[in-house]
Amino acid sequence: MPAPLKQTARRTLLVTSAALASLALTAPVSPAAPIPSPSASPSASPSGRPSASASASASASASASATPPAKMSSLGGARLGRAGTQVQLGAGAPVLPKDLTARSWIVADAESGQVLAAHNAHWRLPPASTMKMLFADTLLPRFPRTTPYKVAPKDLEGLGAGSSLVGIKEGETYSVHDLWLGVFLRSGNDAVHVLSSMNGGVADTVRQMNEHADELQALDTDVVSPDGYDAPGQVSSAYDLTLIARSGLQKKDFREYCSTLTAKFPGATTKNKKGRTVRETFEIQNTNRLLTGDYDISQYPGIAGVKNGNTTNAGATFTGVAERDGRVLLVTVMNPEKDGHNEVYKETAALFDWGFQAAGKVAPVGELVPPRNAALSSAQPGAGAGEGGEAGGTGNVSGKPVAGAATEDGSRGVWVAMAISGGVLALLAAAVFLVNRRWPLPDLVRRRR
Secondary structure: OOHHHHHHHHHHHHHHHHHHHHHHHHOOOOOOOOOOOOOOOOOEOOOOOEOHHHHHHHHHHHHHOOOOOOOOOOOOOHHHHOOOEEEEEOOOOOOOOOOOOEEEEEEEEOOOOEEEEEEOOOOOEOOHHHHHHHHHHHHHHHOOOOOEEEOOHHHHOOOOOOOOOOOOOOOOEEEHHHHHHHHHHOOOHHHHHHHHHHOOOHHHHHHHHHHHHHHHOOOOOEOOOOOOOOOOOOEEOHHHHHHHHHHHOOOHHHHHHHHOOEEEEEEEEEEOOOOOEEEEEEEEEOOOHHHHOEOOEOOOOOEEEEEEEEEOOOEEEEEEEEEEOOEEEEEEEEEEOOOOOOHHHHHHHHHHHHHHHHOOOEEOOEEOOOOOOHHHHHHOOOOOEOHHHOEOOOOOOOOOOOOOOOOOOOOHHHHHHHHHHHHHHHHHHHHHHHHHOOOOHHHHHHHHO
């Protein structure tokens, strides 16, 4: 087994062992309720992630059929694994918008993690450029934003035909900050490939993205191309994209980039009339129409990101985050069947409106699960410190085993210690996650206004 897979398996086993030991210690009389399987999809691998062959067939069928599979993952709650719309209206709750045509969507409270309503939440569909959220959440902590990089011809190899581009030129030098602006604002596949080259190449980046998806429990997601370009077997789900966005939004730089409307981007290096070398710039604008508005849609009040996408196979996809009266909601919409201009944004806006009106008047139909590594991260010195020193970052968790691992003789005393530490870790993980999932999004929105 390759070393990265061993590390992932070892990390998963450690978390599972601690959780089971904690249950055994704290609930000796009544057995714990069964935990839903991470994936109810057929042909699943031992990790809970569907096999590559199942992924390829799922991708092919997703683009050819508008019918969700009979079995989907129940991660986050049994109702989220059911086909069709899931909602539980209470007294005074508004009805859902009647003109929704998306194959899959979800409305969730970003802070509590409660899923207010969903439609085919775990349907594995092509994600298009919303996959860039996972790319950013995986790589953002790895390079300081001031790091310069000179682009070589090989860095731009393998770009798909018709890719969205920000306009990166061979031989020019860009800062990491420039490249991330290109990723978030223009959805530039060229910027993704350059950052992937800095990270060891596309193959290494794809592997790391899949590992990070596993840590986030985004088990419907299989990454094939880091930019979200259509590829056989590349799938995600409304549930997973919402998990990924929620993780990314805990990073300061992620919040900044995904909420930026316009920026100056470096152009070509030329000589002016006086013979001096100068670097031209040009303006780029965010392609998220709920941020910028368009002729047929207004900027959504309180919007603060996140990412849009559109390809032939995926159709239009979008995950957005917005704040109103101190409440932060996440909405993901995948592939509206109505062929209207900006339809994905119009359906997202309708779901945001419903979510803000329905909050407190509906019973949740599921929840957004915490990352697998929540227990491990809470036990590390300085745990929960994300990019920029913020709490809640998931990209720079060491993943090293916690103190109290079993010794070679496997004595009973060690297992008791593990059980005790497992119970403490579970409590710490819950507390850390509750604290870390409160983000300063309202401040971000006020500054932008």
